[in-house]
Amino acid sequence: MDEVKVLAPATVSNVVCGFDCLGFALEQPFDEMTVRKIDDRAVRIINHDHFGLPTDPTKNVAGVALQSVIDAAQIDFGFEVEVTKHIKPGSGIGSSAASACGAVVAANRLLGDPFSKLELVGLAMAGEMLASGSRHADNLAPGIFGGFTLVRSTEPLDIVQLDFPPLFATVIHPQIEVKTADARAMLPTQVPLKEAVRNWSNLGSLVAGLAKADYDLIGRSMEDTIVEPVRKSLIPRFDELKSGSLASGALGGGISGSGPSVFMLSETSEIANGVAAFMENHFETTGISFQIHTSPITSKGGVVVRC
Amino acid sequence: MDEVKVLAPATVSNVVCGFDCLGFALEQPFDEMTVRKIDDRAVRIINHDHFGLPTDPTKNVAGVALQSVIDAAQIDFGFEVEVTKHIKPGSGIGSSAASACGAVVAANRLLGDPFSKLELVGLAMAGEMLASGSRHADNLAPGIFGGFTLVRSTEPLDIVQLDFPPLFATVIHPQIEVKTADARAMLPTQVPLKEAVRNWSNLGSLVAGLAKADYDLIGRSMEDTIVEPVRKSLIPRFDELKSGSLASGALGGGISGSGPSVFMLSETSEIANGVAAFMENHFETTGISFQIHTSPITSKGGVVVRC
Numbered sequence: 092m093d094e095v096k097v098l099a100p101a102t103v104s105n106v107v108c109g110f111d112c113l114g115f116a117l118e119q120p121f122d123e124m125t126v127r128k129i130d131d132r133a134v135r136i137i138n139h140d141h142f143g144l145p146t147d148p149t150k151n152v153a154g155v156a157l158q159s160v161i162d163a164a165q166i167d168f169g170f171e172v173e174v175t176k177h178i179k180p181g182s183g184i185g186s187s188a189a190s191a192c193g194a195v196v197a198a199n200r201l202l203g204d205p206f207s208k209l210e211l212v213g214l215a216m217a218g219e220m221l222a223s224g225s226r227h228a229d230n231l232a233p234g235i236f237g238g239f240t241l242v243r244s245t246e247p248l249d250i251v252q253l254d255f256p257p258l259f260a261t262v263i264h265p266q267i268e269v270k271t272a273d274a275r276a277m278l279p280t281q282v283p284l285k286e287a288v289r290n291w292s293n294l295g296s297l298v299a300g301l302a303k304a305d306y307d308l309i310g311r312s313m314e315d316t317i318v319e320p321v322r323k324s325l326i327p328r329f330d331e332l333k334s335g336s337l338a339s340g341a342l343g344g345g346i347s348g349s350g351p352s353v354f355m356l357s358e359t360s361e362i363a364n365g366v367a368a369f370m371e372n373h374f375e376t377t378g379i380s381f382q383i384h385t386s387p388i389t390s391k392g393g394v395v396v397r398c
Numbered sequence: 399m400d401e402v403k404v405l406a407p408a409t410v411s412n413v414v415c416g417f418d419c420l421g422f423a424l425e426q427p428f429d430e431m432t433v434r435k436i437d438d439r440a441v442r443i444i445n446h447d448h449f450g451l452p453t454d455p456t457k458n459v460a461g462v463a464l465q466s467v468i469d470a471a472q473i474d475f476g477f478e479v480e481v482t483k484h485i486k487p488g489s490g491i492g493s494s495a496a497s498a499c500g501a502v503v504a505a506n507r508l509l510g511d512p513f514s515k516l517e518l519v520g521l522a523m524a525g526e527m528l529a530s531g532s533r534h535a536d537n538l539a540p541g542i543f544g545g546f547t548l549v550r551s552t553e554p555l556d557i558v559q560l561d562f563p564p565l566f567a568t569v570i571h572p573q574i575e576v577k578t579a580d581a582r583a584m585l586p587t588q589v590p591l592k593e594a595v596r597n598w599s600n601l602g603s604l605v606a607g608l609a610k611a612d613y614d615l616i617g618r619s620m621e622d623t624i625v626e627p628v629r630k631s632l633i634p635r636f637d638e639l640k641s642g643s644l645a646s647g648a649l650g651g652g653i654s655g656s657g658p659s660v661f662m663l664s665e666t667s668e669i670a671n672g673v674a675a676f677m678e679n680h681f682e683t684t685g686i687s688f689q690i691h692t693s694p695i696t697s698k699g700g701v702v703v704r705c
Contacts, residue, residue: 109598110595111599112595112598112599112602113602241602241603241606242599243599243600243602243603243618244596244599249618251602251603251606251607253606254606254609279591280590280591281589281590282589282591283587283588284585284586284587284588287598287624288417288418288419289551291415291416291417291419291594291597291601292549292550294598294602295416295419295420295548295550295558295601295602295604295605296548296550296556298602298606299558299560299561299609300558302605302606302609302610303561303609308550311550312550317591317594
């Protein structure tokens with residue numbers, strides 16, 4: 092096999108009380124990537140979208156991720172990748188992670204799958220390092236494994252696949268810019284122990300609720316008194332967006348990644364669509380343009396290989 | 399029914415990364431309590447042990463807990479309780495919680511079980527308030543529900559029963575005094591966000607590991623970089639005690655409650671007994687006298703009614 096096409100899905104990280112560790116994969120939107128072997132020990136990038144991402148492979152997330160595969164596999168050839176991104180850069184739903192995950196999964200397939208999923212996350216981290224300046228895996232883990240994942244540790248890398256019941260995500264992406272670095276700078280470096288305890292009690296309960304398929308518990312546990320209070324100022328009319336979504340039947344939700352996207356989780360696709368309808372009405376009053384996605388979360392998620 | 403006998407078990411709280419929320423019940427040691435109705439709307443305490451606990455019901459944990467049942471049930475009679483404690487006060491394995499749990503479960507049975515388990519934890523909290531000066535439920539929840547419990551919130555009270563595989567605890571109680579107030583005063587009021595993230599990643603993983611019966615994950619997740627580093631100075635030669643227990647096959651463990659007891663969890667009773675043998679050898683070198691308990695953790699745990 093000399094060429095492979097993959098679909099690399101959007102992912103939501105920082106799932107309310109799961110700041111910097113919890114994430115899940117959507118089925119859509121996704122990026123399309125075709126990766127093929129080339130004789131040169133090099134990486135070539137061809138962008139088919141209109142986002143103007145770099146074609147210099149050392150400055151492109153997929154390029155850096157492919158180079159890390161070349162280095163790790165110690166091969167004497169290279170890869171060309173054609174990318175059609177549908178996940179907007181800067182949307183907060185793992186656009187760079189999709190590029191990195193799609194690249195390493197495709198290259199791995201072309202090499203006969205020598206790397207485990209855990210190793211692929213490690214290789215993709217080079218791409219995330221380029222995009223955000225920090226080694227984090229909370230979007231990469233669901234991008235590779237699918238479903239809900241918890242990054243227990245990055246050094247050494249330790250990823251836990253969580254059991255979870257049927258869940259449906261509604262994600263709204265207001266077309267405003269939130270720089271990850273700015274969103275990081277807002278965070279406190281110290282938090283009151285009392286609030287930290289509250290947060291880990293909620294995260295433990297959320298993991299238990301997912302494992303037990305206890306939707307009430309999932310909803311009650313989606314509470315964040317540490318990050319959301321400081322970052323919500325980045326999202327126009329966040330409080331009304333959230334309270335209206337809950338009133339529409341969502342179990343809970345919050346800021347996706349470092350924003351500006353906001354996600355909500357629902358028990359059925361009908362409720363998720365109702366939440367989308369509310370979000371649409373709500374956001375039209377702001378005068379800010381937006382995109383809305385609804386998607387199931389499935390354990391088959393992650394990067395899909397198509398040939 | 400005018401009289402009931404209950405066995406109220408010891409409990410371990412602050413389970414490594416589960417500070418102030420996670421707990422589990424042992425099968426032994428346990429306190430024996432006999433509660434009977436009396437005509438007076440009052441509480442009478444009879445102690446059969448040698449711990450010299452107060453017999454004034456307003457100063458006795460079981461007394462305060464019984465009074466809270468009398469008030470909540472709006473009854474016109476009272477209770478007498480005969481107590482034989484086997485769980486030493488101040489041991490860090492929920493001695494006061496056992497008194498409170500045994501009292502409310504017994505009184506509830508004598509009244510025809512009008513209160514739910516959740517309500518009983520709420521009623522028993524009056525006793526814990528007397529013992530420690532704070533409204534906490536992390537020993538009461540496993541004392542009433544059995545097994546592993548997570549207190550998601552105390553206001554409102556929200557308790558999650560966790561699924562877990564067969565596990566065996568080894569608990570050593572060095573006969574030294576650790577005042578809960580002193581152990582509390584050692585805690586930082588603020589913690590670095592980075593360490594808080596590490597802790598909630600571990601707690602989420604521990605809950606997932608318990609639900610999946612993944613013993614390796616349970617072991618890897620039992621890490622505490624917030625509380626244990628400051629409190630371990632209370633326990634003589636804690637580091638050697640822990641590392642030797644792990645070398646003996648324990649999955650992990652740490653300080654029970656606010657100490658001085660230390661617990662370890664193991665996959666089998668044989669390993670738990672091996673850990674006990676190591677602890678015994680280890681502690682004999684310190685010259686401090688001690689007690690060691692080994693016990694399975696079962697979901698049938700909690701207060702047992704023996705009438």
